[in-house]
Amino acid sequence: xxxxxxxxxxxxxxxxxxxxxxxxxxxxxxxxxxxxxxxxxxxxxxxxxxxxxxxxxxxxxxxxxxxxxxxxxxxxxxxxxxxxxxxxxxxxxxxxxxxxxxxxxxxxxxxxxxxxxxxxxxxxxxxxxxxxxxxxxxxxxxxxxxxxxxxxxxxxxxxxxxxxxxxxxxxxxxxxxxxxxxxxxxxxxxxxxxxxxxxxxxxxxxxxxxxxxxxxxxxxxxxxxxxxxxxxxxxxxxxxxxxxxxxxxxxxxxxxxxxxxxxxxxxxxxxxxxxxxxxxxxxxxxxxxxxxxxxxxxxxxxxxxxxxxxxxxxxxxxxxxxxxxxxxxxxxxxxxxxxxxxxxx
Amino acid sequence: xxxxxxxxxxxxxxxxxxxxxxxxxxxxxxxxxxxxxxxxxxxxxxxxxxxxxxxxxxxxxxxxxxxxxxxxxxxxxxxxxxxxxxxxxxxxxxxxxxxxxxxxxxxxxxxxxxxxxxxxxxxxxxxxxxxxxxxxxxxxxxxxxxxxxxxxxxxxxxxxxxxxxxxxxxxxxxxxxxxxxxxxxxxxxxxxxxxxxxxxxxxxxxxxxxxxxxxxxxxxxxxxxxxxxxxxxxxxxxxxxxxxxxxxxxxxxxxxxxxxxxxxxxxxxxxxxxxxxxxxxxxxxxxxxxxxxxxxxxxxxxxxxxxxxxxxxxxxxxxxxxxxxxxxxxxxxxxxxxxxxxxxx
Numbered sequence: 030x031x032x033x034x035x036x037x038x039x040x041x042x043x044x045x046x047x048x049x050x051x052x053x054x055x056x057x058x059x060x061x062x063x064x065x066x067x068x069x070x071x072x073x074x075x076x077x078x079x080x081x082x083x084x085x086x087x088x089x090x091x092x093x094x095x096x097x098x099x100x101x102x103x104x105x106x107x108x109x110x111x112x113x114x115x116x117x118x119x120x121x122x123x124x125x126x127x128x129x130x131x132x133x134x135x136x137x138x139x140x141x142x143x144x145x146x147x148x149x150x151x152x153x154x155x156x157x158x159x160x161x162x163x164x165x166x167x168x169x170x171x172x173x174x175x176x177x178x179x180x181x182x183x184x185x186x187x188x189x190x191x192x193x194x195x196x197x198x199x200x201x202x203x204x205x206x207x208x209x210x211x212x213x214x215x216x217x218x219x220x221x222x223x224x225x226x227x228x229x230x231x232x233x234x235x236x237x238x239x240x241x242x243x244x245x246x247x248x249x250x251x252x253x254x255x256x257x258x259x260x261x262x263x264x265x266x267x268x269x270x271x272x273x274x275x276x277x278x279x280x281x282x283x284x285x286x287x288x289x290x291x292x293x294x295x296x297x298x299x300x301x302x303x304x305x306x307x308x309x310x311x312x313x314x315x316x317x318x319x320x321x322x323x324x325x326x327x328x329x330x331x332x333x334x335x336x337x338x339x340x341x342x343x344x345x346x347x348x349x350x351x352x353x354x355x356x357x358x359x360x361x362x363x364x365x366x367x368x369x370x371x372x373x374x
Numbered sequence: 375x376x377x378x379x380x381x382x383x384x385x386x387x388x389x390x391x392x393x394x395x396x397x398x399x400x401x402x403x404x405x406x407x408x409x410x411x412x413x414x415x416x417x418x419x420x421x422x423x424x425x426x427x428x429x430x431x432x433x434x435x436x437x438x439x440x441x442x443x444x445x446x447x448x449x450x451x452x453x454x455x456x457x458x459x460x461x462x463x464x465x466x467x468x469x470x471x472x473x474x475x476x477x478x479x480x481x482x483x484x485x486x487x488x489x490x491x492x493x494x495x496x497x498x499x500x501x502x503x504x505x506x507x508x509x510x511x512x513x514x515x516x517x518x519x520x521x522x523x524x525x526x527x528x529x530x531x532x533x534x535x536x537x538x539x540x541x542x543x544x545x546x547x548x549x550x551x552x553x554x555x556x557x558x559x560x561x562x563x564x565x566x567x568x569x570x571x572x573x574x575x576x577x578x579x580x581x582x583x584x585x586x587x588x589x590x591x592x593x594x595x596x597x598x599x600x601x602x603x604x605x606x607x608x609x610x611x612x613x614x615x616x617x618x619x620x621x622x623x624x625x626x627x628x629x630x631x632x633x634x635x636x637x638x639x640x641x642x643x644x645x646x647x648x649x650x651x652x653x654x655x656x657x658x659x660x661x662x663x664x665x666x667x668x669x670x671x672x673x674x675x676x677x678x679x680x681x682x683x684x685x686x687x688x689x690x691x692x693x694x695x696x697x698x699x700x701x702x703x704x705x706x707x708x709x710x711x712x713x714x715x716x717x718x719x
Contacts, residue, residue, distance in 0.1 A: 062407040096494055104465045105477075115454035118481070122450045126483040131494045132450075134479035136463070138471040149441055154499040293546045 040315055046074035055065075060186040076175065083203065096131040097342060098155040098178075099122075100146055102162045102169055105136040111257070111285065113315055113331060114162070121159060122337025128343055130156075140167060149171030153332050154211060157342045159183065160265055165229040181342040183334060185231045185361075196345070197361045198338045199328035202232050205366030206239025208329050209280045209308040212368055214243065216306055218278035222251040224265040224290060228281035233257070235311060251276065255286045262289025270297055275367070277305060284317045291320050306374035322372035329366050385625070391419035419436025421520065440477040442466075442687060443500040443523075445491055447507045450481040456602070456630065457658055458676060459507070462528060466504060471667055473688055475501075485512060492517030502687045503678075504528065510574040526687040528679060530576045530706070542706045543683045545674035547577050547655075549710030551584025554653040554672050555626045557713055559588065561651055567596040569610040571627035576600070581627045581655060596621065600631045607634025617641055622650055622678055623719065629654040629662045633652035636718070638664050650710060650719035667717035675713050682707055 048067055055063050056071040058071045063071075099121060101108050107116045119136070125132045135146050150173060158173060161183025173180050182197035213221050223240045224231030227257055241247065250272045255261040261283055266289065269276060281287035289308030291301060293319055299305045302324055309317060312328035341359040348359075377498045388398045393412055400408050401416040410418075444466055446453050453459045457509075463479070478500055481490050495503055495518060503518060506528025508540075518525050527542035560568050568585045571578030586592065595617045600606040607626055611634065614663060626632035632654030636646060644650045646667055654662060657673035686704040 054402060094497060094499070095490070096497075096499075105463060109454065109457075109460035109463070118450060121483055122483060129488050129490060131487075132481045133494070134481055136477045136479055137673055140472060142476075145440070145474060145476050149439075149478070152441075152499075154439070154441075154497075206413060265540060287619070294418075 038112040041078055042074045044080060046070045048158060069319065070076050084332075087226075092155065093346075094131075094155050095129060096133050096155045097125055098133045098150060099159060100135050100150075100160045100169065102140075102143070102160065102164060104139045104169055108136065108364055109124065112316070114310065114333040116313075117335035117338075120332035120337075121339045122335075124336045124339035126342070129233050130343065136186065139154050140164075142168065143169050143172060145237055146158065147176055149210055150178045151176035151203070152334060156346055157181075159338045159342060162339075163187070163230070164227070179342060179345055181345075182248045182360075185235075187231050194359070196341060196359050198334050198341065199363050200334065201230075201363050201366050202235035203239040203242070204329060206236040206326040207242050207327065208366065208368050209310065210243040212325070212370075213278040213280060213306055213308060213374060216302075216374065218306055219296070220251065220276045221267050221274065221278040221280060222253070222276045223247075223249075224238055224253055224255040224269070224279060224281040224286050226255060226257045226286070227253055230257075240280060242280065248273070255282060257286060259285050259289035259292075261285030263293050264289075266290035266293035270294075270299075279305060279307045281309050284311045284313040284320075287324055287326070287373075288320050291322075292322075293322070300370070302374050308374045312369050317369070317371065320373070325371045325374040326369050327366045328369045330364060334364060337364075386423055387416065387419045390423060391415045416585055419434070437689075438501050439476075439499065440474060441478050441500045442470055442684065443478045443480055443495060443503040445480050445495075445503060445514065446504045447488070447505065447509060447512055448552065449484045449486075454514040455479065458628075458656065459660070461676040462506060462680035462683075465677035465682075467685045468678075469684035470690070475688065476671050485509075488512065488514050488517060488542035492521055493573065495523045501691055502526070504687060505531075506683075508532070508575070511571070522692055524687060525560065526690070526704075527681045528683050529706065530580075532576050537576070540706070541686060541704045543679050543686065544577075544708050545679065546708050546711050547580035548584040548587070548673040548699075550655060551581040551625070552587050553711065554655065554714050555585050557715075558623040558625060558651055558653060558719060559624070559649075563651055565596065565621045566592075566623040566625060567598070567614045567618065567621045568592075568713045569598055569600040569614070569624060569626040569631050571631070572601045573599055575602075578627055585625060593618070600627060602628050602631060604630050604634035604637075605667075606633030608638050609634075611635035611638035615639075615644075624650060624652045626654050629656045629658040629665075630668055630671060632671070632718075633661055633665050636667075642667070647717070647719050653719045657714050662714070662716065665718070670716045670719040672711045672716050673714045675709060677708060682709075 039050055039053055043050045052063055052067060053071050056068050101114055122132050135149060136233060157179040159181055163186045165187050166366060170186055182305050185197050185199045194367040221244060225237050228234060255265040277291055281290050287307055291307060294301055294305055301307055309324045309326035312326045317324040317326050345359045384395055384398055394418060397408055397412060398416050401413050444457055448536050467477050502524040504526055508531045510532050514530055515549060530544045553568060566589060570582050573579060598610040598613050599612040621700045623625045624635055626635050631650055636652060639646055639650055646652055653672035654669045662669040662671050690704045
């Protein structure tokens, strides 16, 4: 399900490695009965050509592991600190368990470890991969493509290469952001600021685009970069108050950074929503209900996104096995968002 | 490193399967070049006899995956809700990454999924396993033993079978509990209650034993079973106040349940520590610092426990590979605890 065309053939690999087609096939399908030096030559040719084996043929020959890797492209400390990931994993876990597939979570300390994750994925230990929180310039998509592992992404990947066959599940980040800013404008606010997410992620870029769709002539000083964390929200809010003391509304790219912004506004003696109205994004519970005041936000169903990712991947694997890849390939899904009105705007 | 004696031999497996010794060896070491029906017969014999291959010989023949499985014997929702697991995983992740080993976290929805975890471990996808939060009657230790995967346990497992070769990292739960209760007694308290942990875990049983070591003639009504969660601490505290309104101290089996107990004491109008002194266990931050009042507790270094588990496992794998299993096997480690005094006692 990763990008597959135009792709090198089995014959090209055989020619490069100087072995028969059958030998390449055996190596690609697990290496049974092939001497180690030949295995190495084939592997080298596969890597050099970026050969991706035909998943359909492969899954007919090899045993399934009934195991799906999940890769969160964040350090493990973030995975456990941000409830977003726990929610997405919950949806994934429920769906995989319902189909008796093992959830194999590959944790890392950071981007330097992604090459190792790629090796594990290429090692034939899982049937597919679910990958989320990708950042621009992350080598993971390319490593996954080379590993030849069917993959569904959480959030639209910024894939500089061939996008055909890339399957992802995302929320309507741009549309949701437009709704947030339109809601603030509908309250009569005119100096609407935006605390962005980490702009090396497509979700943050899309939300910024949505903000700009409505605030066509926005004062550029009203936009400050955050990073989806409470601390980033605090930093950005301080900078906004210093730059534009006359601001009367803030759209924060997620609820965690909105919570940070609310703390800074309170410290600064600004009443919310009277002086400054605030809207977040996610409807992350209990965060959005426990802020002071409670947070008006754009709801996305994070657990459902995880469930859908798993469902699309499993469906794709079944199709590959049953129909030799002829059926309709799973396509990407973009889920709608809704405004949830609480006290902050 | 799991229990290995008295164990069936390779010859016994060969005889049972009706194949040669060499065939058994090939199957056990990855199945290369053996026809599927024979592979199945050997696998069946291995399972029926509970044969555990010699890890030393095996790791010389097969390639290492440079991947270590981590199994937390709790539903994934608990793994993400209780900061204990995040801390232990942090220690494990740092140590594995320092040795370029991939952390493979196997998540489940509950105990019904442990057979599937056992299959994954037996499938040759990892070099070893770190297993924690075991409960009594959990089939995991037996499944792991059958899988023949070198394992280090977090917390002493309640292993009803042969314990030789079982390696674990634990805290001195019993000694720490004694320190907690002696501290309360030293404050002049005489009606010291205990909220236990989940008593199907050895850590909870050991802490209860430590309580009893000091409170030799304790009123049995002063002991109420909790489950290591804040909600369990609240329930237990309510029951204690109903049963023994004259209690003047509480030792809770962990900080999360102590936090729950503190909430109930406040609701009931009992001043802490004046009316009721409270001691927890873990020194889980920020929980222990943020309770009202801040929590006196028994500190165990949870992150260090995780690091040590990983270190012992990796050292064992190296030893197996380098010295054919002749060197000193890693032995279990029990870490000391210390009393951390804050405001609650």
